[in-house]
Amino acid sequence: MNAAGSLINQWTSPRRATRLEGMRQEEIWDRDTAQRYDTPGTGMFAPEVLEPAVARLAELADGGRALEFAIGTGRVAVPLSERGVPVSGIELSGPMIEQLRTKAGPERIPVVVGDMSTALVERTFSLVYLVYNTISNLQTQAEQVECFRNAARHLSPGGCFVIELWVPELRQLPPGRSATVWENSPGYIALDTYDTLQQHVVSHHFHFGSGSTAQLFRSPHRYIWPAELDLMGQLAGFTLESRHADWSGAPFTASSRSHVSVYRHDPPRD
Known part of the structure; x- marks a missing residue:
């Protein structure tokens, strides 16, 4: 065998x-995990993985500000900010933020410490994004729905919420x-x-x-099925704009192992 x-x-x-x-997310993403998280040039940090994601997010930001839920060590946020996109973040793990701070200071990438389903940043954004399956870290359907609603709170009219997620x-x-x-x-x-x-x-x-x-x-x-994810978006006032199998825009099919979904938020007008 x-x-x-x-x-x-x-x-x-x-x-x-x-x-x-019994383990909280901040216990799982502890100091030891944070120090071992970055793998420059390989895995999720490989150029062929990271560069298309950053390019697509810069395009979707469309000259505006971006907010990353669960910003972690800045794998995406740092290169995105280097492209001229003002990036802020929300992150629950103090050790992950410490690792981010070895790459970018708080003036460049401000971070609010808290849960991505409830924490608030005092400004609005044209783009909120959540990458590498992280919405699934929320352990209940209710928390995942609240994550969508929190994204809606932070978006300016017409802004978009982007989720990268694996297919069970x-x-x-x-x-x-x-x-x-x-x-x-x-x-x-x-x-x-x-x-x-x-x-x-x-x-x-x-x-x-x-x-x-x-x-x-x-x-x-x-885990979340794509159709369930779309319903969560509808509950928060989002409409699915596009879904692809990867950041480069490959078609999403029945055999795709993951997807990048873009939701557009258009709040009702009085």
């Missing part, structure tokens, strides 16, 4: 919880199993364990070298 198969057997017991019970891979689940391996590469295995009743998933990231031990990082999520 290969390493991926062994890990599936280990993590797919029906009795094994798929949520990190439930079709990949074999009978009797509750996990899928979504990446298996040298030194790294990633798998998701699903609780389909609660619509919860935990992502497990295993990093290892030539020895017999591995380093594990886990994060809990609530």
